[in-house]
Amino acid sequence: MKYIKALDVLPKEVVEIIQKYIDGECLYIPRKDDNIKSWGEKSGIKKELKFxxxxxxxxxxxGxxxxxxxxxxxxxxxxxxxIITEESKLCS
Known part of the structure; x- marks a missing residue:
């Protein structure tokens, strides 16, 4: 996850309100429920491991x-x- 500068994406008024509660600290803003991705979905590693x-x-x-x-x-x-056990269950 990369950091985004708040002033680049939020209105100045919103940043000032956030600063009242958290001044200079890191704040995690979670994804909306309908945007949540499962593990490995974004990076593609899940597909690579499946393959x-x-x-x-x-x-x-x-053999x-x-x-x-x-x-x-x-x-x-x-x-x-x-892996063999899991794949054999999926193939049967």
Whole structure:
């Protein structure tokens, strides 16, 4: 999350009102409920991980060993097994 200078986006009167309560401190303003994004949605990492997990599952189904996949993707054997289990549930 990046900072935005209040005077660049808010009317001066609003900034002065906020300064009565919080002078020079950081203030977090949450998103509106209808604008909330889930984890990884904005950065795209959620899609990347989903693609990676599908790839891991396909390789496993073609005969790759769990420990080989773990080394290839820099994950633990346990993580690979979890991914395989989750993907197998989605594919059935």
């Amino acid at each position: 990676r997990n599908i790839e891991i599952y396909k390789k496993y189904k073609r 790759s060993k769990v420990n080989d996949l773990a080394k290839e993707y820099f994950l633990s054997d346990k993580s690979i097994r979890r």
